Amino acid sequence: MRIASWNINSVRARLDLVDRFLKDYQPDILCLQEIKVMTELFPRDFFTERGYDHMAIHGQKNHHGVATVSRVPLASEDITNWCDKGDARHVRIGVDVASDRIFLDNFYVPAGGDVADREVNDKFGHKLDFMDEMIEWSSKLKESTILVGDLNVAPLPSDVWSHKSLLKVVSHTPVETDKMQDMLSAHDWLDVMRHITPAPERLFSWWSYRARDWRASDRGRRLDHVWASPQLKNSVKDCRVIEDARGWEKPSDHAPVIADFDF
DNA sequence: ATGGTCGCTAAGCGA
Numbered sequence: 576m577r578i579a580s581w582n583i584n585s586v587r588a589r590l591d592l593v594d595r596f597l598k599d600y601q602p603d604i605l606c607l608q609e610i611k612v613m614t615e616l617f618p619r620d621f622f623t624e625r626g627y628d629h630m631a632i633h634g635q636k637n638h639h640g641v642a643t644v645s646r647v648p649l650a651s652e653d654i655t656n657w658c659d660k661g662d663a664r665h666v667r668i669g670v671d672v673a674s675d676r677i678f679l680d681n682f683y684v685p686a687g688g689d690v691a692d693r694e695v696n697d698k699f700g701h702k703l704d705f706m707d708e709m710i711e712w713s714s715k716l717k718e719s720t721i722l723v724g725d726l727n728v729a730p731l732p733s734d735v736w737s738h739k740s741l742l743k744v745v746s747h748t749p750v751e752t753d754k755m756q757d758m759l760s761a762h763d764w765l766d767v768m769r770h771i772t773p774a775p776e777r778l779f780s781w782w783s784y785r786a787r788d789w790r791a792s793d794r795g796r797r798l799d800h801v802w803a804s805p806q807l808k809n810s811v812k813d814c815r816v817i818e819d820a821r822g823w824e825k826p827s828d829h830a831p832v833i834a835d836f837d838f
Numbered sequence: 839a840t841g842g843t844c845g846c847t848a849a850g851c852g853a
Contacts, residue, residue, distance in 0.1 A: 584853085588846090609845095611845065636846090636847095637846055638851080639852090688853090727853095784843035784853090786843090828843085
């Protein structure tokens with residue numbers, strides 16, 4: 576089973592790219608973040624026409640929003656209201672594979688604003704609180720689960736183009752990277768991307784729109800993640816970032832991540 | 839040290 580995660584930065588603005596991605600990489604399940612559309616206006620027909628007729632959509636007006644589209648049936652669908660804010664940052668589905676039911680959590684963690692200080696930046700506080708809730712949730716999790724999405728934290732020195740330059744930049748500050756480590760420990764999550772591509776090999780999934788030449792400067796960060804419950808460790812077959820998609824016409828600033836499982 | 843770019847929805851926000 577191939578599962579993909581992609582922060583699409585508006586699904587409606589990038590249907591051509593989604594079309595190309597589905598054709599070229601044939602994921603069984605695609606988890607999208609930052610769909611930037613209300614649930615009711617999600618382009619359902621586009622996905623149905625391409626065989627992805629099972630959908631769990633959690634959208635809102637303007638910003639954020641996540642959607643999981645699938646060509647295999649969904650056994651369940653759940654939404655959690657993180658930080659009691661009512662914003663659309665998560666959707667969970669269940670899928671029956673072999674004799675087991677696995678769950679797939681699609682997350683869009685708050686970016687956290689510009690200043691890494693919750694006293695002066697509420698958005699940073701929200702991000703830390705959101706991660707704290709994910710730690711608590713992880714510690715109670717019993718089911719076989721795959722967690723994907725834009726977690727907006729690049730945890731390792733080799734997850735950013737310059738560890739030293741980014742230590743005070745939101746996404747790579749010690750308070751965030753420590754908290755992400757606590758999240759991983761809370762469920763003994765397997766960092767699937769690093770399981771396949773161990774540190775210190777360079778591994779990025781996001782490059783800013785503001786670079787003159789994103790590929791030449793290569794100031795990337797690994798903000799997107801695929802994690803798996805420890806009992807799924809032996810099911811992981813492959814995991815890679817499709818960097819090429821960052822260079823497609825009118826791209827998202829995130830590249831998709833693909834993970835292959837053999838359940 | 840600073841500003842650099844997107845998409846939403848109609849001036850500024852969130853990223």
